[in-house]
Amino acid sequence: MSLVSINKCYAKMNEHFQLSVGSVSINPFQHTVILGPNGSGKSALLGLIAGDGLLENGDVNVTNCIASVSVAQQQALIEAEKRKDCADILDIIPVPTTAKEILFEGLNLDSLNNDLLDELIAAFSLSKRLDAPFRALSSGETRKLLLTKALLTSPKLLILDEPLEGLDAQSCLAFNAILKKQANNITLLLVVNRLTEVPEFCQQILLMQEGQLHWQASVNGDLQNHLTHLRQLQHMQQAELAVPTKDSECYSPTFTETDKPLVKLSNVTVRYGDNIVFDSLNWTIQSNQHWQVTGPNGSGKTCLLNLITGDHPQCYVNDIFVFGYQRGNGESIWQIKQFIGYVSNAFHLDYKMNCSLLQVVLSGFYNSIGLYQQPTNNQVLLANEWLSLMALDKVKNKPFFDLSFGDQRMALIARAMVKHPALLILDEPCNGLDDINRIKVLALIDILAREGSTTVLYVNHHEEDAIPSIQNHLCMTEFNAKS
Numbered sequence: 001m002s003l004v005s006i007n008k009c010y011a012k013m014n015e016h017f018q019l020s021v022g023s024v025s026i027n028p029f030q031h032t033v034i035l036g037p038n039g040s041g042k043s044a045l046l047g048l049i050a051g052d053g054l055l056e057n058g059d060v061n062v063t064n065c066i067a068s069v070s071v072a073q074q075q076a077l078i079e080a081e082k083r084k085d086c087a088d089i090l091d092i093i094p095v096p097t098t099a100k101e102i103l104f105e106g107l108n109l110d111s112l113n114n115d116l117l118d119e120l121i122a123a124f125s126l127s128k129r130l131d132a133p134f135r136a137l138s139s140g141e142t143r144k145l146l147l148t149k150a151l152l153t154s155p156k157l158l159i160l161d162e163p164l165e166g167l168d169a170q171s172c173l174a175f176n177a178i179l180k181k182q183a184n185n186i187t188l189l190l191v192v193n194r195l196t197e198v199p200e201f202c203q204q205i206l207l208m209q210e211g212q213l214h215w216q217a218s219v220n221g222d223l224q225n226h227l228t229h230l231r232q233l234q235h236m237q238q239a240e241l242a243v244p245t246k247d248s249e250c251y252s253p254t255f256t257e258t259d260k261p262l263v264k265l266s267n268v269t270v271r272y273g274d275n276i277v278f279d280s281l282n283w284t285i286q287s288n289q290h291w292q293v294t295g296p297n298g299s300g301k302t303c304l305l306n307l308i309t310g311d312h313p314q315c316y317v318n319d320i321f322v323f324g325y326q327r328g329n330g331e332s333i334w335q336i337k338q339f340i341g342y343v344s345n346a347f348h349l350d351y352k353m354n355c356s357l358l359q360v361v362l363s364g365f366y367n368s369i370g371l372y373q374q375p376t377n378n379q380v381l382l383a384n385e386w387l388s389l390m391a392l393d394k395v396k397n398k399p400f401f402d403l404s405f406g407d408q409r410m411a412l413i414a415r416a417m418v419k420h421p422a423l424l425i426l427d428e429p430c431n432g433l434d435d436i437n438r439i440k441v442l443a444l445i446d447i448l449a450r451e452g453s454t455t456v457l458y459v460n461h462h463e464e465d466a467i468p469s470i471q472n473h474l475c476m477t478e479f480n481a482k483s
Contacts, residue, residue, distance in 0.1 A: 002027050002061070003157045003187055004049055009058030013044045016395075016402045019053065020212045021045065026204070028156070031188040033198050035230060036208035037434045038406025039395070042191045043070070043161055045208060049189070050159070067150040068159035071405055071432070074142055075349050077102065081135045096133035099141075103130065103149050112152060116182075120148040123174035129298065136272060139345040140166040140297030147175065151182065158182075161191045162405075165431045166345060168296040168461050193406065193434045195227050196464070205230070241443050243417070243452070244385040247378055250365040252339055252421040254453060257324050261286050262339075262423055262455055263308055266319040270303055270312070277303055278479040287422075290449045290456040290469060295476030301459045302344060304476070305425050308457075310336050323422070337367045341421035341454075343412050343429050348405075357403065357411050358396040361386055364415035386414040390440070406432040413441055420454060427459045442467055 004026040011019045019041050026032050034042045047053055049062055081097060121127050124144040129137060137145065143166050150158060164172050176199065179188065183201045192198060198205070205226055207215040217226050255262055263285040270277040278300040285291060293301050306312035308322060316328040323339050325331040341364065351360070353370030361383040363371045375383070387393045390410045400408060409432045416424060426445065430438045442465060449456045449469035458470055 003063045004189070005059070005061040006048070007059045009048065009055065009060060011048050011053040011055045011058075013047060013053040014402050016398050017041070017044060018211055019044050019048055021048070021058075022213055024206065024213065024216070026157070026187065026189060029183070029187050030203050031183055031199070031201055032190070032204040032206060033202045034189070034191045034206045034208060035193075035195070035198075036214070038193075038410065038432070038437055039210075039404040040208040040214075041211040042208050043404060044211070045206070045213075046070070046159055046161055046189070046191060063156050065156040066159060067153040067155035067157075068161070069143070069146045069150045069163060070159075070161035071165075074139075074146060077146075078135070078142070078349060081133075096135060098130065099126070099132055099134050099137060099145055100130040102134050103145055103152075107149070107152055113154065116178075117148070117152060119178060120151060123178060124148065124171055125296065125298070132272075132275065136275075138298050138302060140168060140171070143167060144171065144297065151178070155186055157187050157189060159189045162193060162432065163190065164192070164197055166297070166428060166461075169463070170296060172461075193432065193438070195230060195435060198223070198227060241389070241440065241447060243444065243447055244382050244389065246420045247365065247376070247382055247418075249376060250379060250419065252341070252419045255287060255323055255339060255422050258287070260324060261321070262323060264321040265307070266321075268307065268318040268320065270300060270307070270314050270318075278476060281479045283474060285423075285455065285457070288453070288455055289472060290467075291458070291472045291474055292467070292470045293457060293459045293474045293476065294461070295480070299476035299480050301476055302346065302427055305342075305344070305427055305457065305459070308423075309340055309342060309425065334367065339422040341416035341419065341424045342427075343409075343416045343425070344427035345431060346427075348409060348412055351400070351408075351412065354399045354401045356397050357392055357400060357407075358383055358387065360400050360411045361414045361418055364418040383414075383418060386418055387411070389444075390414050390437075404432075406434060406437065409433060410437055410441070413444075417444070417448065420448075420452060422453065422455065423457065424448060424454050425457045428461065429458075430460070430462070430465055438465070 002025045006021050006024040009021045013019055034045055036042050126144060129141055147163060180201055202223060203219050205217050206213060219226060261284045265281060265283045268281045269279045295301050303312060307315045307320060310333045320327040322336055351369055355370055359371040362375045362379060365379055366373055387396045392407060392410060413429055430441060445456060446467050446469050448454045456470060
């Protein structure tokens with residue numbers, strides 16, 4: 001009996017997106033991968049299987065023994081913990097939830113597969129993080145915790161939406177090995193953006209295009225042939241890219257003190273109680289000196305970047321010099337942010353204003369979340385050029401929340417670049433991007449680093465996403481007090 005059976009379905013997922021699927025079935029141990037460009041309906045198809053959307057025609061039958069992991073699920077947990085920070089309004093002392101409590105909540109501890117638990121904790125290096133507050137985890141560590149919890153429920157069908165996004169390279173290898181082993185016990189339904197992440201045990205491929213099932217194939221020992229066909233379908237040729245010009249009135253100022261570095265961190269340490277994230281870090285960034293920052297999940301990469309932007313409270317207790325300002329000497333956060341364009345997983349999750357995609361890009365001129373000023377005609381023109389460059393011009397008036405995660409990420413990248421910042425900070429910018437958009441974004445970053453006045457700080461886990469113009473490397477493991 002099929003675990004998933006979809007027949008002649010038409011569903012309205014939201015006001016702006018409909019899904020049309022002719023016929024799909026997933027049998028026990030028929031491990032299935034869903035592919036397609038950003039906005040094609042990959043995650044929407046998972047949503048349909050999970051019971052989301054308004055089914056107007058057709059039939060959907062799904063086993064009731066399901067576990068899933070998605071960005072939306074991750075975001076909901078983070079938001080629930082953030083709401084605890086408001087508990088003091090109700091005269092309640094907030095007690096943060098630990099990672100261990102999140103992990104074991106709802107699980108039957110008497111029937112828990114302890115061998116699998118130990119294997120996952122070792123693979124994800126979580127042993128020293130389980131007693132930490134859930135909100136103290138990095139985005140990659142949060143994803144690891146949810147993946148661990150989902151596997152421990154021993155579902156018949158495990159649905160994973162981009163499971164490897166945000167995981168460091170070692171964790172990806174370890175988790176793939178565990179999935180291969182578990183493929184004998186559970187059926188896997190995966191959404192991935194990179195063809196290189198299609199597992200070798202895949203037995204069925206579904207390709208989504210514009211809300212429809214465009215192509216499907218059974219895999220019978222010929223996976224590489226199918227992937228070659230998919231590369232041809234995706235038309236991987238890249239057009240010649242050109243970065244839109246600066247706005248004449250609203251752009252990032254140029255740091256003119258050429259005898260000083262853009263950023264200098266001296267003997268910087270970040271700790272939470274007894275937990276030292278990194279220790280005694282010294283780092284100097286000169287103008288047009290581009291850096292790649294690497295390290296495993298939890299090594300402090302995002303924390304380091306937040307010290308520079310001023311979004312981390314410990315920036316004021318460390319010796320940090322940014323754009324001519326010694327942190328903690330009365331400078332405002334906006335005096336710093338005017339120089340910076342920024343994209344990260346956390347920023348993406350925090351962009352809560354459901355304005356149009358065009359307004360999202362325009363907000364980059366004003367360093368705001370949402371648009372509160374009347375843009376000039378030229379700014380609207382430039383924002384439209386960026387959206388056209390990102391192949392988002394046809395959806396520019398749609399609400400931000402109605403777009404796919406990948407399309408949202410492309411808009412936020414354009415927002416970060418639109419003012420031609422003196423310092424562009426990109427924390428895993430390619431998370432959620434299909435292969436075509438990933439190659440485009442990497443090319444744009446390379447153009448800015450090679451030809452513009454922008455200095456680039458780039459956090460990345462994937463070797464294939466290296467950018468030729470970025471030659472300097474900071475490895476965070478050199479400053480980690482914990483393994």
